Amino acid sequence: MTEPQEQNGRDYAGADDLQLVAWAREDRAAFGELYSRYVNRIYNYVYYRTGNHQDAEDLTSRVFFKALAHIDRYVDRGVPFSAWLYRIAHNQVANWHRDRSRRRIVPLDDFMLDGEAPEAPETVTESSEEEAQLLELIRALPPERQQLLVLKFVEHLSNAEIGAIMNRTEGAIKSLYHRTLLALRGGLEGKRDES
């Protein structure tokens, strides 16, 4: 990253998100620092929600352009900047799924196994066939459950952070996680019965 550590007497690397947001309203370098901090996380999030690198890049771009355009609107009311960014990402992914379903009406199984297979996470990680099957089931879950799994297992966020992003209490997050595991187990058993 070519981010300058200091410019205009400002210590970007040492500043917290809130300070950077305040600077970023008029200072491009401050937004650059925010971008550096979150680009990988947002990319990961979008990647596991879409299943391919091309769309992950496209949506990651949209998320940051949106954040840049609306940075004036961000006000810290107990929701951290990262949570605000994830919410933008969540909305972008939701729009992407909606547009995609409008353009092509295909069975869910076909959607899961379409031409993007070479770039799907399962191949990238060289995981086993079972893991590929599991990822397929995860992508068939309702959006909020997918979101929870990505935030927990890919982003390694705490329950409080996930709660802030999803606008839920920590208790609700735990409950959702429990239900998600039960649903996945049911899905895996169903697959086993089919084969």
Added chain:
Amino acid sequence: MQLSSLSSLFRRPSQRWQRNLLMAHADALVAGSPVSEQMRLACARSGETELKALLALAERIERAMPPVAPSEQFVMELRQRLLQAEKRQAVSLWGRVQRLPLHTRVAAGIGGATLTAGVVFLATRSVYEALGNRRNRRAITA
């Protein structure tokens, strides 16, 4: 944490207790703590087969979802585009108008003046017509 002390946790499972245990296991898992495996083993020893299956499933999810990284080229290009875009947004509307070529500004001025004159003419004409109609009606009634 020892396996024996963990086993005592599995005596009275309730929904809430299960939820807490599952989430604690997930947290230990993503933190790379060996406690997550000890939890699963303790669970197996206590005969909690359903919980054991869910903990094993969580471990599979964790393995199936390793972090990925965007390409360096993408990260750099997007960064440049963002910084340039912000620069463009910082220019005000008036600033952008002033940057236009002279003939474009003159044409826009003439066009704008013509449009305004047309609107004013139409509005005035309808007002005069309304007043004329009113005068005629009064004359007829008189």
